[in-house]
Amino acid sequence: MADQSPAPLATPTDLNRNDTGSVADALNVVLADCFALYLKTKNFHWHVSGPHFRDYHLLFDAQATQILQITDAVGERVRKISQTTLRSIGDVARRQNIRDNDRDFVPPAEMLAELRDDNLKLVETIRVARERAEAANDTATSSIADDWIDQAEERAWFLFEASRGA
Template sequence: MASTGDNSKTALIDGLNGLLADHLALYFKTKNFHWHVQGPRFRDLHLLFDEQAIEIQGQIDAIGERVRKNGAMTLTSIGSVAKATQIADQDDTSLTPDKMIEELRDDNKKLVDSLKELKTHAEEAGDNATDGLIDDWTDMAEERVWFLSSTLN
């Protein structure tokens, strides 16, 4: 029978791998929109999407390393990412800029929700390092939501 500590550690690892999958998928989607955005706001959105993709990419390694530092294995392939992510693929290269913004905003909101849930798991598992990083990652995702939302007004 697994102890409560084992359950909280398993929930933390599962949550971190889900977060890793979400960041990888969101990074690719954000770059997709960066490459395919068109219209009068092209320059501003092209740059905004690139800035956000770079920020997301910068978190990927730290998330994977938190999994390893907790003694577990990370995702290993595109297939494992696809199985673990909550970020839906988007292959339509003709979306309007507003649809792109709405999708990225909503996907980043999903990340905020996941991060808040993951914080509980980190606390329960006694992983102070992950707990502290989650605060920073949440702030970054909330800022991305804010920036994306503000471009729609």
């Protein structure tokens, strides 16, 4: 009986496979952090309360949507450079830098501060991936990483400004 296993991943790329392995490792951490940040942002969206409920509820929802959109781009970028990406919640948990928040109640001001700090942590993670991409001559990853950094910095800024009166 012939082996029915699929052929090894051989996505066409002119990039060095060893170099793209390092890029993919960093991008998979970015992806894990995006999933962790997405879920935390949705958690806070669902559980926010208080006098600014509507504003924070809408802000968290918009930010969660933006973060979720990034996940697909990150995962697809890993595949475009002929590497593999995350496969499970366990894989996310093993790689994420952003800590979960399982508390029953988080005051809105703490939600804003925690999400702001987490977005800035995500910026650091993306910068590592961008540096690895530049070292691998992967200009496409490097370029798109700039957009992800800008988006995370904007989210952090909005959260900072919203927290000034919280």
